[in-house]
Amino acid sequence: MIHIDGSYGEGGGQILRTSVALSAVTGEAVTITDIRSNRPKPGLSAQHVKAIETAAMICDATVEGIGIGSTAITFSPQEIKGGYYNIDIGTAGSIALLLQCIMPAAAYSETEIELSIIGGTDVSWSPSIDYLNNVTLRAISEMGYRCNIDTRKRGYYPRGGGVVHATISPSKLRACDFSEKVREAKDWKVTGISHCSNLPEHVAQRQADSARDIIEKAGYECHIDTECAEYPSTGSGITLQSEMKGAYVPGKRGLPAEKVGSRAATELLSELSSNSSVDVHLADQLIPYMGLTKGGSFTVREVSPHTSTNISVTEQFLDVKFNIQKKEDIMEISVA
Numbered sequence: 001m002i003h004i005d006g007s008y009g010e011g012g013g014q015i016l017r018t019s020v021a022l023s024a025v026t027g028e029a030v031t032i033t034d035i036r037s038n039r040p041k042p043g044l045s046a047q048h049v050k051a052i053e054t055a056a057m058i059c060d061a062t063v064e065g066i067g068i069g070s071t072a073i074t075f076s077p078q079e080i081k082g083g084y085y086n087i088d089i090g091t092a093g094s095i096a097l098l099l100q101c102i103m104p105a106a107a108y109s110e111t112e113i114e115l116s117i118i119g120g121t122d123v124s125w126s127p128s129i130d131y132l133n134n135v136t137l138r139a140i141s142e143m144g145y146r147c148n149i150d151t152r153k154r155g156y157y158p159r160g161g162g163v164v165h166a167t168i169s170p171s172k173l174r175a176c177d178f179s180e181k182v183r184e185a186k187d188w189k190v191t192g193i194s195h196c197s198n199l200p201e202h203v204a205q206r207q208a209d210s211a212r213d214i215i216e217k218a219g220y221e222c223h224i225d226t227e228c229a230e231y232p233s234t235g236s237g238i239t240l241q242s243e244m245k246g247a248y249v250p251g252k253r254g255l256p257a258e259k260v261g262s263r264a265a266t267e268l269l270s271e272l273s274s275n276s277s278v279d280v281h282l283a284d285q286l287i288p289y290m291g292l293t294k295g296g297s298f299t300v301r302e303v304s305p306h307t308s309t310n311i312s313v314t315e316q317f318l319d320v321k322f323n324i325q326k327k328e329d330i331m332e333i334s335v336a
């Protein structure tokens, strides 16, 4: 039984998701205490409960202590089972973060895992579904991960109601040296999607136009699609990507569409101007997969608290040691 201190480092939901994910893969039971103690409302929220319940279904785990507000759980997995799973988060809780919790284990199932998930696709403080699809999946597919994500409806805060179908095939993961994949930044083409639901079409257009202006002025070729729909929830957002780097900004009432677009562009440019191979968010998301493949490397402009916390959790589950090395103005993270 492994014991994880949920208050360590970032002290948020990610320690929990990574612990449950790696417990499910390794079959090693885990107790997590002091869950989300660094957050204003400590303990499990509805979306964390759903993620743990889904992981438990997939690997036939028993879970003690689960419930909203709970600050300690014990997760005891058995075998990972393929099949079809229907999940309703019930709120605009992030579908991408739920998938983050179950994707590592799903790759080790003997048969395909198909999930139909209702929840939030474009919500704050999490990867958008487009980021997951175009940045995270793009990177881990280089490690042999096989997954298809189909966004049928977008779901925005607070109502949610987004619908995503994910099919994860049994995969043989292999180490990947992303740090060797850095190209001349100016060769990178930027693509993206700007979207809105139940709002005038010009919202998605203005987000896209302002982002494109800034990206093109910085010397990059840029193509941004727009999407305007009438889903159950109302909202907007934009996700930009280029190679292994992305930027996602959700729209907000009172925040002009031009600002939403310019924020995303500025965020992506700060990543593109660094000579790193991945962005700061992808960095933390790659750590459990690097642990599982026991190899690989990437460079990143800074090591975030999410990344160092994920390194600590991954090292406690798997027989691996990560190296962090400063290389001029970027950091290289590799598995020893």
Ligand SMILES: Nc1ncnc2c1ncn2[C@@H]1O[C@H](COP(=O)(O)OP(=O)(O)OP(=O)(O)O)[C@@H](O)[C@H]1O
Residues within 6 Å of the ligand: 010, 011, 012, 013, 014, 015, 036, 039, 097, 124, 125, 126, 127, 128, 131, 247, 248, 249, 280, 281, 282, 284, 285, 306
């Ligand atoms: N704009 C973004 N683009 C891509 N990934 C993001 C973005 N914002 C957050 N993330 C990712 O989402 C995850 C958030 O983890 P975090 O621990 O903050 O989760 P949480 O469940 O929302 O927990 P808590 O409510 O405790 O903060 C991290 O993997 C982080 O890299």
